[in-house]
Amino acid sequence: MKMKFSVDTLGCKINQSESDFIIEELLEKGLEPVSWSKHPDFCIINTCTVTSRSDRKARQIIRKIKSQNKNSKIIVTGCFVVFNKKFLQDCDIDLIVENKDKNKIPDLIGRMTAAAGRKELEKEREIESFDFKSFPQFSQMHSRPLVKIQDGCEQNCTYCIVPKVRGKYKSVPYREILNKIIDLQKDGFEEVVLTGIHIGKYGVDFSTSGMGKGSKISSLADLLEEVVGETSIKRIRISSIEVNEIDSRLLDILKRNNRRFASHLHIPLQSGSDRILKLMGRPYTAQYYFRKIGMISGSFPDIALTTDVMAGFPGENEEDFDRTVNMIERIAFSKIHVFKFSKRMHTPAYGMGNQVGEEIKSERSKILRNMGDRLRNSYIKNHIGKLLSVVCEEMNVENNIISGTSENYIKVYFSMDKENFPSLKGRILRIAANSEYKNGLWGILS
Numbered sequence: 087m088k089m090k091f092s093v094d095t096l097g098c099k100i101n102q103s104e105s106d107f108i109i110e111e112l113l114e115k116g117l118e119p120v121s122w123s124k125h126p127d128f129c130i131i132n133t134c135t136v137t138s139r140s141d142r143k144a145r146q147i148i149r150k151i152k153s154q155n156k157n158s159k160i161i162v163t164g165c166f167v168v169f170n171k172k173f174l175q176d177c178d179i180d181l182i183v184e185n186k187d188k189n190k191i192p193d194l195i196g197r198m199t200a201a202a203g204r205k206e207l208e209k210e211r212e213i214e215s216f217d218f219k220s221f222p223q224f225s226q227m228h229s230r231p232l233v234k235i236q237d238g239c240e241q242n243c244t245y246c247i248v249p250k251v252r253g254k255y256k257s258v259p260y261r262e263i264l265n266k267i268i269d270l271q272k273d274g275f276e277e278v279v280l281t282g283i284h285i286g287k288y289g290v291d292f293s294t295s296g297m298g299k300g301s302k303i304s305s306l307a308d309l310l311e312e313v314v315g316e317t318s319i320k321r322i323r324i325s326s327i328e329v330n331e332i333d334s335r336l337l338d339i340l341k342r343n344n345r346r347f348a349s350h351l352h353i354p355l356q357s358g359s360d361r362i363l364k365l366m367g368r369p370y371t372a373q374y375y376f377r378k379i380g381m382i383s384g385s386f387p388d389i390a391l392t393t394d395v396m397a398g399f400p401g402e403n404e405e406d407f408d409r410t411v412n413m414i415e416r417i418a419f420s421k422i423h424v425f426k427f428s429k430r431m432h433t434p435a436y437g438m439g440n441q442v443g444e445e446i447k448s449e450r451s452k453i454l455r456n457m458g459d460r461l462r463n464s465y466i467k468n469h470i471g472k473l474l475s476v477v478c479e480e481m482n483v484e485n486n487i488i489s490g491t492s493e494n495y496i497k498v499y500f501s502m503d504k505e506n507f508p509s510l511k512g513r514i515l516r517i518a519a520n521s522e523y524k525n526g527l528w529g530i531l532s
């Protein structure tokens with residue numbers, strides 16, 4: 087009988103792509119994926135720690151899975167493990183795996199299946215440090231596969247725990263990225279999402295790591311040129327990029343190849359107040375951000391611009407908050423992710439004075455969320471009557487409705503015989519949008 091495993095993932099796209107890698111490898115080893123409720127032999131929990139809420143969620147899911155799977159081996163990995171070893175040991179977790187060792191989980195499971203009894207497992211707890219030549223990056227689990235190109239961050243924004251749990255910049259050698267995209271395109275995928283913790287820093291570590299020594303590739307722009315030139319993947323999406331890392335060369339590449347790049351950029355704003363941006367350790371001013379957005383919109387009038395903003399950073403007063411509101415209104419983002427500031431231990435903002443009260447933080451988050459909903463609705467409405475290129479992602483078999491994502495990040499729904507769906511998953515279709523539907527648009531095949 088096949089051994090079974092479950093993988094539960096919290097947090098960001100990077101975690102998702104790393105979990106996908108684990109799943110793919112375990113499938114190749116002949117294990118069967120199931121839900122944790124089916125009592126698999128191995129339960130893998132890939133955690134996040136970016137906010138206190140993420141920590142809470144991680145604790146809850148770990149306790150729940152552990153208590154209901156007494157005979158399973160429980161493996162916990164991801165950012166939560168860095169500062170929560172004591173909790174995990176108290177929970178009697180079988181294996182605790184740090185991010186840098188995450189891609190060894192499939193091999194470890196292979197060894198664990200051979201290991202007899204608890205004693206052997208004790209040894210497995212002490213995973214030695216691996217000398218990684220490269221690390222896992224790819225996903226076949228999605229209709230728009232995530233291709234991990236980079237890990238780590240050294241920017242040290244004062245509210246962010248990520249640099250402490252993900253470490254220094256580590257870029258994936260470009261050849262591996264190209265080969266993977268070519269494989270995905272052979273498998274019939276038509277869009278890939280280039281993802282990383284700080285992808286604008288792609289390649290900066292090559293000169294120091296030796297991994298890219300002699301390589302002609304040393305920046306994200308170089309990589310994008312190669313992806314466009316060396317693969318024929320129809321659509322490339324950049325997951326998230328810092329405003330100061332979008333330079334004229336990058337814009338020129340996007341412009342010259344505008345049919346190959348999704349018409350969408352996610353550029354975190356965080357605050358519209360220079361004073362708060364400085365306290366956050368963000369390397370730009372509100373004016374700089376605004377001007378850069380002007381440059382981008384000038385070159386790509388229809389581009390979808392999405393962002394992250396934070397409400398209630400320490401010291402944020404009414405005036406600072408108004409500046410954020412004004413900035414959002416002037417730019418008219420097509421989607422906003424709103425984060426309420428939450429204190430993270432081990433970050434400079436944890437100990438900052440002038441913490442904003444919970445009530446005010448909630449009130450400001452609500453205002454920003456309402457603005458985000460209003461702008462999103464009007465952005466979606468503006469696309470009624472337009473032709474959109476939509477990646478087919480999911481099918482609701484009860485009503486034969488396919489849903490997917492357009493080049494400018496709108497959820498689009500249309501009707502299709504379910505027999506056709508398997509061959510369409512991951513493919514791009516032209517859909518004429520004709521009305522609003524659920525959280526996006528309804529359309530017909532054009």
Ligand code: SF4
Nearest residue numbers: 239241242243246248
């Ligand atoms: S750029 Fe700032 S917010 Fe983003 S991961 Fe790095 S430290 Fe965190």
